[in-house]
Amino acid sequence: xxxxxxxxxxxxxxxxxxxxxxxxxxxxxxxxxxxxxxxxxxxxxxxxxxxxxxxxxxxxxxxxxxxxxxxxxxxxxxxxxxxxxxxxxxxxxxxxxxxxxxxxxxxxxxxxxxxxxxxxxxxxxxxxxxxxxxxxxxxxxxxxxxxxxxxxxxxxxxxxxxxxxxxxxxxxxxxxxxxxxxxxxxxxxxxxxxxxxxxxxxxxxxxxxxxxxxxxxxxxxxxxxxxxxxxxxxxxxxxxxxxxxxxxxxxxxxxxxxxxxxxxxxxxxxxxxxxxxxxxxxxxxxxxxxxxxxxxxxxxxxxxxxxxxxxxxxxxxxxxxxxxxxxxxxxxxxxxxxxxxxxxxxxxxxxxxxxxxxxxxxxxxxxxxxxxxxxxxxxxxxxxxxxxxxxxxxxxxxxxxxxxxxxxxxxxxx
Ligand SMILES: Cc1cc2nc3c(=O)[nH]c(=O)nc-3n(C[C@H](O)[C@H](O)[C@H](O)COP(=O)(O)OP(=O)(O)OC[C@H]3O[C@@H](n4cnc5c(N)ncnc54)[C@H](O)[C@@H]3O)c2cc1C
Numbered sequence: 001x002x003x004x005x006x007x008x009x010x011x012x013x014x015x016x017x018x019x020x021x022x023x024x025x026x027x028x029x030x031x032x033x034x035x036x037x038x039x040x041x042x043x044x045x046x047x048x049x050x051x052x053x054x055x056x057x058x059x060x061x062x063x064x065x066x067x068x069x070x071x072x073x074x075x076x077x078x079x080x081x082x083x084x085x086x087x088x089x090x091x092x093x094x095x096x097x098x099x100x101x102x103x104x105x106x107x108x109x110x111x112x113x114x115x116x117x118x119x120x121x122x123x124x125x126x127x128x129x130x131x132x133x134x135x136x137x138x139x140x141x142x143x144x145x146x147x148x149x150x151x152x153x154x155x156x157x158x159x160x161x162x163x164x165x166x167x168x169x170x171x172x173x174x175x176x177x178x179x180x181x182x183x184x185x186x187x188x189x190x191x192x193x194x195x196x197x198x199x200x201x202x203x204x205x206x207x208x209x210x211x212x213x214x215x216x217x218x219x220x221x222x223x224x225x226x227x228x229x230x231x232x233x234x235x236x237x238x239x240x241x242x243x244x245x246x247x248x249x250x251x252x253x254x255x256x257x258x259x260x261x262x263x264x265x266x267x268x269x270x271x272x273x274x275x276x277x278x279x280x281x282x283x284x285x286x287x288x289x290x291x292x293x294x295x296x297x298x299x300x301x302x303x304x305x306x307x308x309x310x311x312x313x314x315x316x317x318x319x320x321x322x323x324x325x326x327x328x329x330x331x332x333x334x335x336x337x338x339x340x341x342x343x344x345x346x347x348x349x350x351x352x353x354x355x356x357x358x359x360x361x362x363x364x365x366x367x368x369x370x371x372x373x374x375x376x377x378x379x380x381x382x383x384x385x386x387x388x389x390x391x392x393x394x395x396x397x398x399x400x401x402x403x404x405x406x407x408x409x410x411x412x413x414x
Contacts (some may be wrong), residue, residue, distance in 0.1 A: 004136035010293025011306045013141035014107040015313035018060045023321045032122040035105030041173040046210040050386045051093035053310045065200045071096045074182025076381040085372040089382030099201035111211035133332045135331035148294035159250040164357045165212040166223035170266035174257030175207025191217035196249045203261045266413035278339025287335045296346045298353045308324040308349040312342040352388035363398040380408035
């Protein structure tokens, strides 16, 4: 019997499996699609991994794309419209945009090459019960669809009952990146947000655009029109909207070359953010643990879901190691402890993400305006925004914002 069964070979399941291998705790991964199948699938998302996740990748020995020309040190921020601001900051450690059709298959192959066993099969609720008979503990890491529904919703941490944004992500030709190489995030008040990066992809190192449209706003049309029906017409429409709502990105596009890279290089969707219980008891009496999006699902606005999933995988592996070393069984008390520790790890991301889904409050707008006049403050603001714990503490109230601006006016570290 392998000690741990993991359902799902996404970032949560793979980081957990790879970490358990390092800790000498045998694990088996069950996942619905083989690595080769993923490589030719539709673009699933447009994920940026920030410094803490990249450090875990280094520790796991899966930092295969860790070369200076593929990472992004600069973060360009803008608010478009009449009260618009814009500024650039340099991150202490770079972020990287990864096409998961490149990333997840490679990590799954690493897991297998290191002796792990990967079973390709879609697991349903009955299959899950059967799998619990084969392992001391089963972890469900099936992402935002999959088996997450088995874990009860926690209403007090789940203020949304419907999506706050409609989503579009795609890979495009005809995008010139910001200089120095970096990513761009633009808030279009009342309409949504546009994030732009350069992604390590099946299509090479290519521009990516991610759009979060407020339902009923001007950007919504991009999230519902099928680009494959008229790729040139889609580009023309997108260009028009970017000209008005994300002018900094628009300025770097080549209108003649701006085109989706391929018919599978885009994704549309919507997410209702939800916090679920971190474990549940199945009808056969066995407790299973939830991890990643199956546990806490975020709107992708802050670009933190995968980063949080990785952090939670790491802390769950640590909790398992402690239990193994002290001879504890993986009973309900263990599952409760795992839930406490993963929720503690992801809680700030949830609160920060939900705050970002609201209109920018005046005290934060003031910080952005000040940062646009002060490069030292700009660096501190952007460095803080990619660490949810720090962002929550810094930007919670007018008083914390004032203190933050005073502290960082001359460029002290965040
Ligand atoms: C457009 C978009 C942009 C995003 N941008 C960012 C970003 O910039 N930064 C960031 O951190 N996050 C971002 N996210 C969120 C990020 O994609 C997720 O939070 C992250 O992938 C969650 O990891 P996971 O392992 O929990 O789930 P997933 O990565 O979704 O993996 C789930 C795994 O489970 C498997 N599976 C599903 N159901 C079953 C089943 N029944 N049986 C067996 N296997 C199953 C799947 O095949 C997959 O292998 C974005 C999301 C979207 C949609």
